[in-house]
Amino acid sequence: MNQNFSHFNLSLNAIKAIEKKGFTTPTFIQNEIIPLILDGKKDLLVQAQTGTGKTAAFAIPLIEKIVEKKPNQVLIMAPTRELVIQLSKEIYSFCGRKRIKIALLYGGQSFDSQVKRLKQGAEIVIGTPGRTWDHINRRSYKTNRIDYLIFDEVDEMMKAGFANDIEEILKNSNRNRKTFFFSATIPEKISRLAKVYTKKLEIINTSKKEITTQLTKQVYFEMFSHDKFKVLKAILAYEQGFYGIIFCKTKLKAGHLGRRLAKLGYSADGIHGDLAQDVREQIIGKFRQQKISILTATDVAARGLDIPNLTHIINYSLPQTPEVYVHRIGRTGRAGKEGTAITFITPEDDGRFFKIKKTIKQNIHKLEIEDLKIKEREEEETLKPIEQKKTSRLFIALGTKNSITKQKLLDFLYKNTEIPANRINDVLVAETFSFITTSYEDAEKIIEVFKDKKNGKRKMVELAKPKSEKTKR
Numbered sequence: 106m107n108q109n110f111s112h113f114n115l116s117l118n119a120i121k122a123i124e125k126k127g128f129t130t131p132t133f134i135q136n137e138i139i140p141l142i143l144d145g146k147k148d149l150l151v152q153a154q155t156g157t158g159k160t161a162a163f164a165i166p167l168i169e170k171i172v173e174k175k176p177n178q179v180l181i182m183a184p185t186r187e188l189v190i191q192l193s194k195e196i197y198s199f200c201g202r203k204r205i206k207i208a209l210l211y212g213g214q215s216f217d218s219q220v221k222r223l224k225q226g227a228e229i230v231i232g233t234p235g236r237t238w239d240h241i242n243r244r245s246y247k248t249n250r251i252d253y254l255i256f257d258e259v260d261e262m263m264k265a266g267f268a269n270d271i272e273e274i275l276k277n278s279n280r281n282r283k284t285f286f287f288s289a290t291i292p293e294k295i296s297r298l299a300k301v302y303t304k305k306l307e308i309i310n311t312s313k314k315e316i317t318t319q320l321t322k323q324v325y326f327e328m329f330s331h332d333k334f335k336v337l338k339a340i341l342a343y344e345q346g347f348y349g350i351i352f353c354k355t356k357l358k359a360g361h362l363g364r365r366l367a368k369l370g371y372s373a374d375g376i377h378g379d380l381a382q383d384v385r386e387q388i389i390g391k392f393r394q395q396k397i398s399i400l401t402a403t404d405v406a407a408r409g410l411d412i413p414n415l416t417h418i419i420n421y422s423l424p425q426t427p428e429v430y431v432h433r434i435g436r437t438g439r440a441g442k443e444g445t446a447i448t449f450i451t452p453e454d455d456g457r458f459f460k461i462k463k464t465i466k467q468n469i470h471k472l473e474i475e476d477l478k479i480k481e482r483e484e485e486e487t488l489k490p491i492e493q494k495k496t497s498r499l500f501i502a503l504g505t506k507n508s509i510t511k512q513k514l515l516d517f518l519y520k521n522t523e524i525p526a527n528r529i530n531d532v533l534v535a536e537t538f539s540f541i542t543t544s545y546e547d548a549e550k551i552i553e554v555f556k557d558k559k560n561g562k563r564k565m566v567e568l569a570k571p572k573s574e575k576t577k578r
Contacts, residue, residue: 349417
């Protein structure tokens with residue numbers, strides 16, 4: 106196995122960019138993939154988990170092979186907007202002094218602005234399958250001359266319903282291209298697709314070699330479902346410097362758990378599919394900056410998040426498959442830093458947990474709840490939530506007539522003031538106006554932000570008038 110990146114005969118520019126990233130020794134997947142892509146003779150179907158270094162495995166050799174100022178050389182497909190953005194940042198970090206343009210294609214962004222970026226001659230295009238196929242279909246983006254086509258996390262694209270878009274993109278792309286598929290799992294549908302649309306396919310399975318990071322300590326606690334929150338609070342009190350993701354099974358649970366923790370004063374928030382995209386990105390941005398230290402999320406909402414320095418992953422709900430378990434815990438214990446993965450096991454989880462342990466063939470140590478020194482008290486119900494400080498009632502000149510719902514109002518306030526939903530209470534939405542209650546400090550902030558804004562002749566936000574004595578009686 107190669108001891109360092111110089112063994113790949115990379116350019117000095119590439120070596121310096123890699124060193125700047127702090128990489129010293131190639132991972133297993135990088136040792137396998139980098140020489141094959143540099144050689145340029147084979148298409149690849151690679152089974153690889155998160156945390157194995159797969160982005161660098163294809164980014165490093167592709168940047169080496171790209172010719173500057175030659176448009177449309179590389180097309181990279183990813184399942185979500187978040188992963189598209191993450192990939193662009195990661196690829197830019199390997200460019201060094203090489204001037205490479207990257208165009209991003211995803212929903213929720215102006216179509217015209219994306220066309221403008223494409224016309225500027227981007228060497229690399231990264232997009233979601235749906236939006237990319239829209240551009241191909243409208244002839245604003247042509248793939249008949251691309252040299253490389255990469256599908257990252259192709260199994261997640263299939264689950265998201267992009268199968269037809271993927272096939273159309275494959276059909277309409279340069280037949281002499283090289284195609285690389287990366288996937289945590291390789292079901293028959295993906296295997297068939299790869300074999301049909303490639304010429305010299307090599308299948309590589311890195312998951313057995315590098316199924317989990319060596320730096321992730323794996324532990325579990327056994328409990329009943331109704332004890333989960335009590336155990337979670339004890340872990341947060343016990344583990345110093347906690348900075349991690351708590352995985353939940355449903356978006357309802359992820360949102361509720363994030364709000365519940367925040368109400369108790371924890372630096373927490375939750376992301377799920379029902380949140381507006383820009384609100385979700387703001388929360389993720391705060392988490393990256395460590396303004397929030399606890400993120401509750403579903404697997405779908407957290408897809409594409411690659412955040413360094415996470416100390417913990419908690420499986421609040423046991424994942425359905427061993428592959429998802431490995432994907433989750435691979436988010437910590439990275440870049441030479443240790444991390445901890447904690448899993449909650451209830452009696453109904455026994456069968457699935459046995460399968461996970463059997464598949465990954467690694468030690469997951471059992472810990473006793475008593476070790477956390479949990480005090481028997483209903484602390485979560487008796488602690489005063491942060492909203493119970495001095496509060497103010499605000500009038501907002503938006504209502505159902507403006508297509509406002511309770512959730513849209515909370516998203517609107519968060520987008521403009523960064524005050525999360527868990528700090529706003531008693532939301533009432535009427536036809537032409539709404540009311541909210543929040544802390545005195547947050548009310549002042551909201552009023553300041555909207556002081557010069559109006560909806561028609563009304564001020565957008567102002568203190569609600571107190572009820573008259575007659576109304577009270």
